[in-house]
Amino acid sequence: MSDTGLVLDRVTVRRSGTTGARPTLDGLSAAFPPGAICAIQGPTGVGKSTLLHVLASLLRPDEGRVLAEGQPVSSWIAAHRDRWRRQVGLGLQVPVFLEGLTVLENVMAPRIPLERDIRAAVEQAHAALEAAGAAHVADRHPSSISGGERQRVGLARALVGAPRYLLLDEPTAHQDDAGVMRVVDAVQAAARRGAVVVVATHDARLSGATDLGWRLDDGRLAEAR
C-alpha cells in the first residue's frame, strides 16, 4: 500500500438510517498519488461528493480507513484530524460563503489563523483569486456575483495557501470553456508542485486534463483508464 498521497483502504460508508440497504460507498480501495490529477467520474447522486468528504476527513467511514502519507487520518480524533485538515483545500459543489464578508476576505479566512502576518494572507488570497480567474470580484460581496463566479471563488478558497491535498467537487460547474481552461490550469499547477489532486466531476471537458481516472457507480470504484 502506498505511503504517499491519499489512500482509500476498503472504505464503506452507509447513509444514516440505511443499515440494511446497499452502502453509498462499498469497500472502496484506491490510491491518489501526489503530482497527478485524479478524476472521479460518475452520474449525479452516486456518492462522488460523499467520497470527497471522506477523503477530506469531514466524514468518518463506517468501515475501512483513509490514509494520508501512510497515516490513518480517518481514525484520528477530532483535534488531530482538524489539524491535519489544514493541509486540505476543499472546493464544494455548492460553495458556501460568509455573506457579510467580501470575496477577498472569504478567501483569506482559512489562512488567518495560520499566518502570523495578515499581509501574507492577503497576498495569498489575491494570488488564489488570480489563479482561479476571480480577481475582478475580490472587493464584492458573494451575494452580488454570478453562479460561475461563485464557483471560481470557491476554487480560489480551495487553492489559497497551496494545500498539500486539493479536493474539488464539480469545479467546472457553471463554467464556459474559458472558465474550464482556468480550472485546468489551476489544478495542473497544483499537481506540478506535488499536491494530491482529486476532482469529482461528470464534465467530459475535464477528461483530457486528468492523469488517472476512476468511475464510481453503484457504490463501487472502477479504474477508468
Add this chain to the structure above:
Amino acid sequence: MPHPIVLAVVVLDSLSVLLILAAGLDALAVVLSWAPASPTARQVRLERRAESAALRARVATFLFLASTLAFVLAVASVLPGIVPGAMCGTGVLQAMGGDGPQAFALRMASVGVLGAWHLLDRLDRTRPEAPLITVSGRAILLAIPLVTMAVWRTLDALRGLEGQGPVDCCSVVYDGVRNAGTSAEPDGTWLLPAVLVGAAILVALGGAMAAVPRVARRPFTAQALAILAAGWIPAAAVVLVRDLSSYHYGVLAHHCPWCLFAGRHGAVGYPLFGALAVVALDAGGAALAGTIGRRFPQLARPVADRVRGAALRVALAVLVFLVLGAGPALLWRIRNGVWMG
C-alpha cells in the same frame, strides 16, 4: 470586608471548582461511552467534549495553582499582620484550627492529581488516536472531590479567622521543641547526613537520566527516582526546619517552618518548599510516565522525553534546595569556624 488576597483565594477557588465540575461532566461522558474510530455522530460529539473537558481542566488547574499560591502567600505573609498575636503562618494556622492544615493537605493532594492529569493529557496529545483519553478522563473525575474538599476546607479555615481572639504564635513552636526534648525518641542526628546522601543520589540519578537516554529508558529507573524522592522529601523538610533553619534565623532553637516565608528572612521558604514541591511532582510524574510507557508502547518516545525532563527538574530542584537550605550553614561555618549547637 475581607482582605483582597482572601477575596482572590475565594474567587479563584470558586472558579476552579466550577470549571473542574464542568470538565467532569464532559469527562464522565467520555469515560462511559468512548468508542475509538466509531463513525457515529455520538463519537464525534464525544471527541469535541473530550477537547472541552481538557480545556476546562487546564484552566481549572491554572486557577487552582494560582489560588494555592495566593493561599500560601496569605497565610505566610499577609494574614500574620491581621490575626492578633500571629508572627507568621504558624499563628495563622493556629487561628484557623484544624481546618488550615487540612486545607493544605487536600490542596497538595489535588495539585498532585491535577499534575498527573496534565501529564496524561500531554502524553495523550502526542498520538492522534488518543490512547489515554479515558485514563485522563478518570483523572479529572478523581480530581473533582479533592479540589472541592480542598476549597471547602479553605473556606472553613478562612471563616475561622473571623472573630478569632489573640493567638500565641511562638508557644506552638517552643512547646514542640520542649516536647521533643523530653521525649524518649532518638535524637535523629543521622537524619542530616542521610538527607545529604539522598540529595547526592537524587542529583546523580536525575542527572544521569537526563543526560543518558538509555538510563531513562531502563525499566523502573523512574520508579526508583520516585521512591527515593518519596523518602527524601519529608526527611529534607524535617532537616530544614530542625537543623538548617537555625542558620537562616541566626538563633539556635526557633524551629518554625513558616518564619522562613517571612520577608525578614528573605522569603526563602518559597523557593525552598517550592523546590520540594517540584521534586515531589516531577518524581511522581516520572514514575507515572514510566508506568504509562510500559502499558502503551506507542507512547515510548514521548514518555522517555517526559521522564528525562522530569529527572532534570528533580536534579535541579534538589540542587536549589541544597544551595538555599544548606548554603547559610556553610557560610556560618566558614565565618565562625563552628556549627551552631
